[in-house]
Amino acid sequence: xxxxxxxxxxxxxxxxxxxxxxxxxxxxxxxxxxxxxxxxxxxxxxxxxxxxxxxxxxxxxxxxxxxxxxxxxxxxxxxxxxxxxxxxxxxxxxxxxxxxxxxxxxxxxxxxxxxxxxxxxxxxxxxxxxxxxxxxxxxxxxxxxxxxxxxxxxxxxxxxxxxxxxxxxxxxxxxxxxxxxxxxxxxxxxxxxxxxxxxxxxxxxxxxxxxxxxxxxxxxxxxxxxxxxxxxxxxxxxxxxxxxxxxxxxxxxxxxxxxxxxxxxxxxxxxxxxxxxxxxxxxxxxxxxxxxxxxxxxxxxxxxxxxxxxxxxxxxxxxxxxxxxxxxxxxxxxxxxxxxxxxxx
Numbered sequence: 001x002x003x004x005x006x007x008x009x010x011x012x013x014x015x016x017x018x019x020x021x022x023x024x025x026x027x028x029x030x031x032x033x034x035x036x037x038x039x040x041x042x043x044x045x046x047x048x049x050x051x052x053x054x055x056x057x058x059x060x061x062x063x064x065x066x067x068x069x070x071x072x073x074x075x076x077x078x079x080x081x082x083x084x085x086x087x088x089x090x091x092x093x094x095x096x097x098x099x100x101x102x103x104x105x106x107x108x109x110x111x112x113x114x115x116x117x118x119x120x121x122x123x124x125x126x127x128x129x130x131x132x133x134x135x136x137x138x139x140x141x142x143x144x145x146x147x148x149x150x151x152x153x154x155x156x157x158x159x160x161x162x163x164x165x166x167x168x169x170x171x172x173x174x175x176x177x178x179x180x181x182x183x184x185x186x187x188x189x190x191x192x193x194x195x196x197x198x199x200x201x202x203x204x205x206x207x208x209x210x211x212x213x214x215x216x217x218x219x220x221x222x223x224x225x226x227x228x229x230x231x232x233x234x235x236x237x238x239x240x241x242x243x244x245x246x247x248x249x250x251x252x253x254x255x256x257x258x259x260x261x262x263x264x265x266x267x268x269x270x271x272x273x274x275x276x277x278x279x280x281x282x283x284x285x286x287x288x289x290x291x292x293x294x295x296x297x298x299x300x301x302x303x304x305x306x307x308x309x310x311x312x313x314x315x316x317x318x319x320x321x322x323x324x325x326x327x328x329x330x331x332x333x334x335x336x337x338x339x340x341x342x343x344x345x
Contacts, residue, residue, distance in 0.1 A: 001301075001302060001303065001304050002302065002303045002304065002329055002332055002333055002336075003304045003329075004303055004304065004305050004319040004320055004321065004325075004329075004333065005304045005305055005306055005320065006203075006306075006320050006322075007174075007203045007204070007260060007285060007320050007321065007322035007323075008202050008322075009322070009324075010322065010323075011207055012205060012206055012207040012243070012246075013205040013206075013246065013247075013252055013256060013323055015205075015246040015247070015249065015250060015252045016205070016206060016207065016242065016243055016245075016246030016247070017246075018246070019036075019242045019245050019246040019249075023036065023238075023242065028238040030235045030236065030237060030238075031233050031234070031235060031237050032056065032057055032233065032234070032237030032238075032240065032241065033237070034237060034238040034241060036238045036241040036242055036245055037057060037237055037238055037240065037241030039241070039245055040057075040211075040241045040242075040243075040244035040245040040248065041055040041241075041244075043244070043245065043248040043249060044187075044199065044211055044213070044244065044248055047186070047187045047188065047248070048187050048188050048191045048213070049188060050188055050191070050192070051188070051191040051192070051215055053191060053213050053214060053215050054213075054214040054220045055211055055212065055213055055214075056211075056212045056214070056223060056224065056227060057209055057210070057211055057212070057234075057237065057240035057241060057243075057244065058198075058209070058210050058227065058232045058240075059208050059209060059210075059232070059234060059240065060202060060208060060209075060210065061086070061171070061173045061198075061200065061202060061203075061210055062086075062091045062092075062094050063230070063231070063232050064198050064210045064212060064232070065086070065087050065091065065094065065095065065138075065171060066091075066094045066095060066097075066098060066230060067212075067226055067227055067230045067232045068196055068212060069087070069095055069098070069100060069136065069138070069169065070098045070100070070226060070230060071219070071222070071223050071226040072135075072136055072167055072169070072196070072219060073100050073135055073136060074135075075099060075100075076129075076133055077100065077132065077133045077134075077135035077136070078101040078102070078103050078124075078132035078133065078134050078135065079095065079100060079101075079102055079103065079134070079135075079136040079137070079138050079169075080103045080105065080112070080116075080117060080120050080121075080136070080138065080166075081102050081103070081104055081105075081112070081137075081138040081139075082104065082105055082106070082107035082108075082110070082111065082112045082116070082139070083104040083105065083106055083107055084107045084110050084143065084144045084145065085104070085107075085112075085138055085139070085140060085171075086140055086144060086171055086173065087102055087138055087171075088102050088104045089144070090144075100132075101132045102138075103120055103124075103132070103134055105119075105120055107143075107145075109143075109145065109147050109280055110140075110143030110144055110145035110146075110280070111139070111143055111147060111149060111153065112137065112139050112157065113153075113156075114156045114157055114159070114160035117137055117157065117160050117161070117164070118160060118164070120134055121134055121164050121166070134166065135165075135166055135167060136166060136167045136168075136169055137157065137161050137166050137167065137168050137169065138169050139157065139168075139169075139170055139171065140170070140171040140172075140173065140174075141154075141170055141171070141172065141174075141175060141178045141190075142174040142175070142177045142178040142181070142283065142284040142286075144286075145279065145280055145282065145286070145288065146177075146264075146280075146282030146283060146284045146285065146286035146287065146288070147280065147281075147282065147283055147284075148178045148181045148183055148283040148284060149178070149183075150183065151183065151184055151185050154185070154189075154190075154193050155193060157193070158192075158193035158194070167195040167196070167216070167219070168193065168194050168195050168196075169194065169195065169197065170190065170193075170194045170196075170197035170198075171197075171198065172190075172197050172198045172199050172200050172210075173198075173200040173202070173203055173210070174200055174203055174204070174284060174285070175190075175197070175198075175199055175200055176199075176200065176204040176254065176256065176257030177204070177257045177260060177261055177285050178283075178284060179254065179257065180254055180257040180258040180261055181261055181284050182283075187199070191213065191215045194213075194215060195214075195215055195216035195219060196212065196213065196214050196215065196216065196219060197212075197213050197215075198210045198211060198212045198213060199211040199213065199244075199253075201243050201244060201247055201253075203322075204247070204253060204256050204257055204260075204322075204323065205247060205252060205253070205256040205322075205323040206243040206244070206246075206247060207243060209239075209240040209243040209244065211244055256322075256323035257285075257323075259323055259325070260284075260285040260321040260322050260323060260325060261284055261285050261321075263285075263321040263325045263327075263330045264282065264284065264285040264286070264287055264319075264320075264321040266330055266334075267287050267319055267321070267330060267333060267334065268281070268282060268287050270334045270337060271287070271289050271337065274337055274338060274341050275341070276289045276290065276291065276337065276341070277289070277290040278290060279308070279309070279316045285320055285322065286318060286319075286320050287318070287319045287320075287321075288308055288316050288317070288318055288319075289316070289317055289319070290314050290315070290316050291314065291315055291317055291340070292313060292314055293313055293314070293315070294340075294343065295340040295341065295343075296317065298336075298339065298340040298343055299317075299336060299337070299340050302336050303319075303333060303336060305317050305318060305319055305320075306318045319333070
């Protein structure tokens with residue numbers, strides 16, 4: 001069966017395997033203070049030359065979001081997210097479990113906008129201390145729909161946050177996909193706009209791991225205390241350092257993302273050619289075709305994918321490409337899509 005269910009279903013890229021092999025007989029101090037982690041942090045810092053950042057490694061995305069948000073907000077403060085944001089939909093109330101409300105607003109192609117931020121902030125100022133105080137803005141880039149924020153959109157959100165005295169946090173679970181989608185900005189620009197962001201390894205070639213990048217000096221002190229209290233500090237922290245050493249030593253982080261995006265684009269172009277509707281046009285490695293029940297029945301025994309939405313006689317399904325996706329798999333998927341369409345006519 002073809003595998004297009006997610007971009008974290010395989011182990012890791014060869015670059016990381018090689019790094020693990022090279023240190024097989026070595027010993028390291030714990031909790032991310034080892035030489036491997038320090039070298040990985042130096043490599044990431046080199047991509048952000050205009051900012052002196054603090055970098056910490058955490059094992060997964062939900063734990064990263066929970067730890068970062070918990071470290072930033074006071075007990076009565078809340079986070080603004082669009083209704084499709086990962087913290088609002090796929091994290092089992094992890095943020096609310098820390099005592100912080102997630103204020104959700106309607107998305108615009110999976111995105112948050114300055115106007116929505118302003119409207120939400122104003123609504124919470126009407127009765128002031130009787131409502132939670134919205135202090136943090138959360139966005140994903142790429143978004144949960146595979147769309148990507150433009151330079152102007154990110155700058156405008158940054159400006160709105162500065163105007164209102166809000167922190168901006170960017171969930172970068174698929175930041176590699178965003179940065180290799182043809183946009184005109186990089187990690188250094190992200191650091192100019194965000195107070196905190198993370199670089200996702202789990203969904204871009206690593207066995208596991210996310211790199212939290214803290215830009216705002218006011219948020220750097222005591223973050224490791226929060227990591228430890230939240231179960232986010234691994235004794236074998238060097239295992240995460242190795243992941244990012246392998247990803248950034250030879251820029252495999254970007255190569256992997258480009259690979260996934262290229263094949264996703266081919267699949268999406270074929271969907272358009274075959275007259276399949278899509279939920280929305282994706283810029284990255286997540287594709288959302290709309291299929292009939294008969295098309296679904298044909299595909300489900302041949303391709304491993306997720307059902308995203310179900311409505312009436314049609315379903316929105318999700319195909320995800322990764323660093324591991326091959327040309328042969330993409331060609332076969334496109335052939336199956338052709339056959340499913342022919343059978344449904």
